Amino acid sequence: MSKFALLFIFLFTAGIFSALFITPVASVLVYQLVYFVNPDIRWWAASIPGIQYSFIASLLMLVVLTIRYKELSLQAEWKKQPVFKWMLALLLMYGFMINFAIVTEVHKAFTQDFAKRVIIIFAAYKLITSERALNACLWAYVAGATYIGYIAYVVGRNAQGRVEGIGMVDTGGDGNLTAAAMVPALIILTYMAWMGNKKIKALAVFCGAFIANGIVLINSRGAFLGVVAGTLFFLFYMIFSRYQRKGQRGTAILIVFIALAGTVYVTDDAFWTRMETLKNTEDGGESGSHRIDFWMATFDVLEDYPLGVGIQGFIELSPNYLPEHYFEGRNTGKATHSTWFQVLSEIGWLGLFFLLSLLISTFRLSRDTKRHLINSENYDAYFKVLALEGALLSFLVTASFIDRGRSEMLYWLILFIAIASNIYYLRSKDPEGRRLKRAT
Incomplete structure (x- = not known):
């Protein structure tokens, strides 16, 4: 097992223990660890257990919050x-x-x-x-x-x-x-x-x-x-x-x-x-200034769809609102x-x-x-x-x-x-x- 894998497993395990028995903020630190390390895509991922680390980190936060909710609510009120x-x-x-x-x-x-x-x-x-x-x-x-x-x-x-x-x-x-x-x-x-x-x-x-x-x-x-x-x-x-x-x-x-x-x-x-x-x-392609064309096309899309087009909707519809040269050699919008x-x-x-x-x-x-x-x-x-x-x-x-x-x-x-x-x-x-x- 690589040193990075060992360090990750140690911090992940220690963080869970600390969150449950020492301080609730440790659950947040575990979540941040998993978010940034993103172990599933690292080269050393094969040497650690194949579990859903992100799900466990999220669940840990919710469990700790549930256990200490009454105490924590006195210190931080959503309303x-x-x-x-x-x-x-x-x-x-x-x-x-x-x-x-x-x-x-x-x-x-x-x-x-x-x-x-x-x-x-x-x-x-x-x-x-x-x-x-x-x-x-x-x-x-x-x-x-x-x-x-x-x-x-x-x-x-x-x-x-x-x-x-x-x-x-x-x-x-x-x-x-x-x-x-x-x-x-x-x-x-x-x-x-x-x-x-x-x-x-x-x-x-x-x-x-x-x-x-x-x-x-x-x-x-x-x-x-x-x-x-x-x-x-x-x-x-x-x-x-x-x-x-x-x-x-x-x-x-x-x-x-x-x-x-x-x-x-x-x-x-x-x-x-x-x-x-x-x-x-x-040269819009070199400078990125062609983005202005994409931004202006948004207003054209909204004329036809006043409520918006949802996530990935603009990508799907962009060939109808942008010049053809933007899609040469592309299969997506x-x-x-x-x-x-x-x-x-x-x-x-x-x-x-x-x-x-x-x-x-x-x-x-x-x-x-x-x-x-x-x-x-x-x-x-x-x-x-x-x-x-x-x-x-x-x-x-x-x-x-x-x-x-x-x-x-x-x-x-x-x-x-x-x-x-x-x-x-x-x-x-x-x-x-x-x-x-x-x-x-």
Whole structure:
């Protein structure tokens, strides 16, 4: 048995034991482990028991929640979180569209997957009830992204200059989707490197190197734009915020120089050649600007199908709405290549409204949390929330060029902000202080 297989089995088994007998957040860590490692596709999969690890991890979370529900409900109440009603609205809209989807069976199957995802998000909210638990989940996410970066390094690019088939369960082996899930980890790592001691800083640099190198190897232009947007967002607040720690601006400038040096070190000619295609809008196939044709076709589809066409409906109908040259040598249609237009095509204008409402609700919740933290002079937590905002922003920028409307990572990033708001803000509003006391 390989060392990776042994390590996975050890962590998986230890996590189950810890979840049942020590701390409920361990069940979430087991779920994250399985999600990122995705053992079924690894070369060492033949040397481990052939069981449904993802199902067991999900079931573990639900079992632990059931056992400790009364205790956990006092610390994390679903009804206090406005983001959850919009998640449910999206799920109900996808369920409603089963009756009108063009590819009914595909839409039904993926809607069931989305329902499972929402259930897991709801469960995780109650299982992550302290700052230490949130930090553990953030580090688990970073560790998972680091592992994917390591796999990208080992596998290397294929003949097309990309890295495919290394990602998580919901990426289907697509490199762009894998890179999108890795991008937010770099913004979270920036915060951890800043706030941590020397050992944490060294660990952050180590993890960041593998994650950044993995993104470079994958050669995703959207991921590159997401990294730039999220990093600039967080560093802007580090440099220009009125709420400064000693040496904060100097640290931010140092991070900029380290990031630039790291970028020069890990990038190669193939990466910059691909990034330069962003400027070559005359060749839509090279620059990706042909996506605009797919986006505009979404409006034509909605004229004929006002409620949307369901999951994979746009791909099925795209030959009727796009020029023939897009399908030369292809047996399948084209996707929208944008989360916003994906949701719009799948569940119509009402569905897009629900998604935008979910995101607006998330950022409003984050804003209220930051105000409370400023009033409490808890500036470390204030910048953590800013980092989580930057992480979500980086993903949204990346997802603007790929279909990620039902992706695992989108909802986990929203969840992290919701959990932070619960820990730092919502529980402090309890007049009896009961929930705040339990959190400490």
